[in-house]
Amino acid sequence: MILQLALGVITAIGGFxxxxxxxxxxxxGALFGYQLIWVVLLGTCCVVLLTEMSGRLAAVSHHTxxxxxxxxxGFHYFAFPLATxxxxxxxxVAAEIGGIAIAxxxxxxxxxxxxxxxxxxxxxxxxxxGNFSLIENGxxxxxxxxVAYVIGPFLVDTPWREVAMGAIxxxxxxDRTQYWLLAVSIIGSVLEPFLLNFYxxxxxxxxxxxxxxxxxxxxxxLGMSFGALISIGIIVLAALTLGRRGIHVDSFEQAVLxxxxxxxxxxxxxxxxxxxxxxxxxxxxxxxxxxxxxxQGFGWNWSENLKxxxxxxxxxxxxxxxxxxxxxxxxVDPLGLTMIAMALNAVIAPLVVFPLLILMNDRMxxxxxxxxxxxxxxVIVVIALACIVGLVALPLEIMGG
Amino acid sequence: MRRVVLLSWIAVVxxxxxxxxxxxxxxxxxxxxxxxxxxxxxxxxxxxxSRVSQRFTRTMLDAASTDLHRQLDSVRTLDPELAGSIxxxxxxxxxxxxxxxxxxxxxxxxxxxxxxxxxxxxxSEEPRDAAPDAGGPRR
Numbered sequence: 001m002i003l004q005l006a007l008g009v010i011t012a013i014g015g016f017x018x019x020x021x022x023x024x025x026x027x028x029g030a031l032f033g034y035q036l037i038w039v040v041l042l043g044t045c046c047v048v049l050l051t052e053m054s055g056r057l058a059a060v061s062h063h064t065x066x067x068x069x070x071x072x073x074g075f076h077y078f079a080f081p082l083a084t085x086x087x088x089x090x091x092x093v094a095a096e097i098g099g100i101a102i103a104x105x106x107x108x109x110x111x112x113x114x115x116x117x118x119x120x121x122x123x124x125x126x127x128x129x130g131n132f133s134l135i136e137n138g139x140x141x142x143x144x145x146x147v148a149y150v151i152g153p154f155l156v157d158t159p160w161r162e163v164a165m166g167a168i169x170x171x172x173x174x175d176r177t178q179y180w181l182l183a184v185s186i187i188g189s190v191l192e193p194f195l196l197n198f199y200x201x202x203x204x205x206x207x208x209x210x211x212x213x214x215x216x217x218x219x220x221x222l223g224m225s226f227g228a229l230i231s232i233g234i235i236v237l238a239a240l241t242l243g244r245r246g247i248h249v250d251s252f253e254q255a256v257l258x259x260x261x262x263x264x265x266x267x268x269x270x271x272x273x274x275x276x277x278x279x280x281x282x283x284x285x286x287x288x289x290x291x292x293x294x295x296q297g298f299g300w301n302w303s304e305n306l307k308x309x310x311x312x313x314x315x316x317x318x319x320x321x322x323x324x325x326x327x328x329x330x331x332v333d334p335l336g337l338t339m340i341a342m343a344l345n346a347v348i349a350p351l352v353v354f355p356l357l358i359l360m361n362d363r364m365x366x367x368x369x370x371x372x373x374x375x376x377x378x379v380i381v382v383i384a385l386a387c388i389v390g391l392v393a394l395p396l397e398i399m400g401g
Numbered sequence: 402m403r404r405v406v407l408l409s410w411i412a413v414v415x416x417x418x419x420x421x422x423x424x425x426x427x428x429x430x431x432x433x434x435x436x437x438x439x440x441x442x443x444x445x446x447x448x449x450x451s452r453v454s455q456r457f458t459r460t461m462l463d464a465a466s467t468d469l470h471r472q473l474d475s476v477r478t479l480d481p482e483l484a485g486s487i488x489x490x491x492x493x494x495x496x497x498x499x500x501x502x503x504x505x506x507x508x509x510x511x512x513x514x515x516x517x518x519x520x521x522x523x524x525s526e527e528p529r530d531a532a533p534d535a536g537g538p539r540r
Contacts, residue, residue, distance in 0.1 A: 105460070106457070106460065109456050109459070245439045245442075245443055246436060246439045247439045247440050247443065248432065248433070248436040250433055250436055250437065250468055251464050253460060253461050253464045254436075254440050254461075256457070256461075257440075257443060257444065257447070260447055260452055260453055264452045265451065265452055265454070267453070268453060268454065268457050
């Protein structure tokens with residue numbers, strides 16, 4: 001039980017941390033010090049709430065979010081969020097492949113584009129030949145290297161009182177457009193729509209039942225909170241090492257300096273490992289989620305634990321998605337792509353969250369485990385927040401560049 | 402929040418209509434050149450202290466040169482004065498990169514020490530502390 005919980009927590013950390021979280025947090029710390037920590041905390045509360053619900057839906061009804069939305073609201077309703085999420089997910093996979101390529105570029109000095117085809121092939125092979133447990137637990141376990149960002153602030157002279165003040169919302173004196181753009185990007189990097197269906201699909205793959213409801217809650221709270229701690233660690237180290245010197249994060253290379261201060265010559269290796277492994281975990285999760293969502297939507301066979309010949313259309317979806325994503329990243333700067341993908345996450349979040357509210361109140365699916373009034377109010381608040389963030393995300397992206 | 406939404410949509414209309422991106426391009430280029438000057442100064446200092454490898458220092462300086470050339474192209478006709486400042490910075494990074502390639506940390510550090518003055522003579526914008534663990538929020 002403890003091992004299962006630990007693996008779940010590690011997996012949740014892996015789901016939380018990716019190229020977007022690293023880029024948005026590093027930018028936030030470099031430009032606004034600790035002022036955006038409250039956004040990470042707010043996003044974490046939202047994502048804890050939503051992942052717990054999607055896990056509960058899967059454990060009680062043995063339905064994933066995509067599966068239940070199609071069944072409950074009809075294919076016509078399901079088709080639009082599915083289409084937008086697929087486009088969005090391809091961009092996210094492209095950003096993650098870009099992140100891995102940059103990590104290898106940092107480690108070797110070669111042009112990152114050289115690594116893109118190899119990474120795409122390795123990612124595809126991992127999904128084609130691996131099973132769910134290997135992908136989730138293996139890659140996520142390696143992702144523990146990101147704990148360097150939690151330890152790092154204790155090794156430098158961190159002003160903890162100022163860090164704590166970052167939990168209270170405050171506005172900067174200037175560059176407010178940039179501030180809100182980063183706030184939206186952080187929310188987008190935390191509240192990733194794919195996470196809900198992926199988490200539920202994982203629960204169905206692992207055959208969760210109502211007996212796992214306690215563990216589901218613990219995994220959602222502990223895993224996402226640890227993920228948030230890592231994001232806050234990145235913000236703190238970026239503020240300390242980049243912000244004071246006037247260094248922005250114009251490229252991932254500059255973000256390496258966040259770990260050089262606490263870890264010296266190990267900083268580069270730790271950063272490259274953190275970025276590469278976090279992005280590999282996220283790329284495999286998002287690619288799989290595309291296959292899950294399409295297969296569940298069309299009623300095809302689906303499971304990462306089946307051989308590709310047993311669910312050929314499921315395997316075809318991630319194969320095509322990875323190829324498309326690799327093409328995108330060959331032509332677009334990975335950091336810019338990451339920031340656009342994070343803003344788009346925020347745009348489509350309401351489309352994915354709203355149906356969850358309907359499902360979580362349906363006794364046909366949840367039996368006696370439906371949402372209580374407090375949970376419903378909280379989800380409505382999250383939907384309202386997601387709508388506001390979604391409305392302003394693209395205009396801010398254009399204004400803030 | 403309605404104001405933010407309204408302003409955001411006005412900005413979309415302006416952006417679509419092609420209003421006012423020129424000043425933003427110049428602003429972004431100025432900010433990027435300051436950031437890269439600070440980056441090169443910092444990473445060269447870190448290399449001189451053996452805290453980062455020679456290869457990483459070269460990678461970072463290459464990235465700085467590449468991005469500064471891009472920034473230079475974006476403002477060449479828009480703001481010749483700024484373009485001149487970025488061109489001077491780009492030229493000043495070349496001997497630093499050459500010193501890194503020759504494995505001469507002291508020469509590289511000396512070459513990088515004057516970069517901030519090229520992009521912004523105001524002392525408030527210079528790095529406040531060269532110590533590796535110094536810092537805090539800028540705003």
